[in-house]
Amino acid sequence: MSAPIRVLVTGAAGQIAYSLLYSIAKGDVFGKDQPLVLVLLDITPMMTVLEGVVMELEDCALPLLKEVIATDKEEVAFKDLDLAVLVGSMPRREGMERKDLLKANVKIFKSQGAALDKYSKKSVKVVVVGNPANTNCLTALKSAPSIPKDNFSCLTRLDHNRAKAQLALRLHVASDDVKNVIIWGNHSSTQYPDACHATVKVDGKKVGIYEAVKDDSWLKGDFIATVQQRGSAVIKARKLSSAMSAAKAICDHIRSIWFGTPEGEFVSMGVISDGNTYGVAEDLLYSFPVTIKNKTWKIVEGLNINDFSRGKMDLTAKELLDEKETAFEFLSCA
Numbered sequence: 001m002s003a004p005i006r007v008l009v010t011g012a013a014g015q016i017a018y019s020l021l022y023s024i025a026k027g028d029v030f031g032k033d034q035p036l037v038l039v040l041l042d043i044t045p046m047m048t049v050l051e052g053v054v055m056e057l058e059d060c061a062l063p064l065l066k067e068v069i070a071t072d073k074e075e076v077a078f079k080d081l082d083l084a085v086l087v088g089s090m091p092r093r094e095g096m097e098r099k100d101l102l103k104a105n106v107k108i109f110k111s112q113g114a115a116l117d118k119y120s121k122k123s124v125k126v127v128v129v130g131n132p133a134n135t136n137c138l139t140a141l142k143s144a145p146s147i148p149k150d151n152f153s154c155l156t157r158l159d160h161n162r163a164k165a166q167l168a169l170r171l172h173v174a175s176d177d178v179k180n181v182i183i184w185g186n187h188s189s190t191q192y193p194d195a196c197h198a199t200v201k202v203d204g205k206k207v208g209i210y211e212a213v214k215d216d217s218w219l220k221g222d223f224i225a226t227v228q229q230r231g232s233a234v235i236k237a238r239k240l241s242s243a244m245s246a247a248k249a250i251c252d253h254i255r256s257i258w259f260g261t262p263e264g265e266f267v268s269m270g271v272i273s274d275g276n277t278y279g280v281a282e283d284l285l286y287s288f289p290v291t292i293k294n295k296t297w298k299i300v301e302g303l304n305i306n307d308f309s310r311g312k313m314d315l316t317a318k319e320l321l322d323e324k325e326t327a328f329e330f331l332s333c334a
Contacts, residue, residue, distance in 0.1 A: 004035040004066045006081050011088025011130065012040035013049040015240065019247035025057060025065045029251050030258060037067045041077035042088065078115040081124045085250060086112060089130025099326050102135065106330040109136045113143025122147055125257055128154040129250060133187045134270050135323040138285040139331060141272065150296065154270030156287040158249035159183040162230045163193040166223055171212055177201040182289045183268035185316025192312035193227040195219050197303055220308060260292045266300045277301060278313065284320050
């Protein structure tokens with residue numbers, strides 16, 4: 001067996017982590033021959049709950065899980081990490097303005113970014129899940145200058161999976177038969193789920209989604225709206241936010257980083273823009289289609305962008321720019 005890898009999950013007493021930790025610990029993410037140490041971080045008032053999570057992990061008797069460390073201290077949590085999954089964030093409460101949410105999360109992710117910089121391996125991969133994920137990821141990235149920018153990404157794989165699922169349901173095929181959907185931009189209701197470059201296997205033949213669906217108005221209307229509003233729809237129905245599907249998407253995202261993307265396929269991931277791709281401003285944490293090899297992502301270039309897509313992509317970029325400006329005001333004085 002390989003040497004154990006050290007994996008941190010923050011917000012570890014929460015419902016997403018509860019759905020996530022078992023999958024990681026039993027080998028669904030890193031493989032059946034990769035032992036690991038799980039580090040669980042949460043705030044002090046949640047430590048009793050976290051003790052229960054640790055007990056359950058112990059009771060699973062998982063052979064790959066060599067140690068579980070539960071803590072409320074960043075200097076313990078961020079030490080020598082191979083992977084940090086930053087799930088915990090300040091949720092939006094009733095009556096809270098978006099700027100208040102950004103201010104609270106800047107404080108959290110500035111501190112965690114500094115802890116990554118000080119205590120973690122410089123090769124650490126950082127996946128930000130806690131919302132607003134794109135801007136929280138950018139805050140952490142900016143607060144960890146000694147760690148390569150390309151090591152940071154935020155989760156838009158849940159939106160990607162939602163888009164695949166909606167297309168598969170429409171066409172009565174397995175979701176795995178749908179390839180290369182794209183989520184552009186922010187993990188918010190301005191995101192742009194794009195099926196223009198997606199394909200589907202029908203009767204053994206690969207065809208474009210627009211050709212297969214034969215309903216452009218649905219693809220440019222209800223399909224986009226359904227994916228954009230899916231999180232709200234889950235909350236309305238379940239009275240709780242997405243947890244099982246979010247945990248599955250986190251696992252998918254990490255597996256793509258660790259093992260790469262299949263030839264000819266790409267996935268959606270929030271990554272730092274260099275300002276030279278698809279007209280997205282430099283230094284914006286924006287969801288792009290990426291391919292991954294040797295744990296290194298690369299934005300898929302050269303895709304044709306029509307006027308409809310351009311408008312949607314610019315709209316979500318503007319929201320991200322506004323978020324960045326607000327967050328960085330707080331970052332400078334945090």
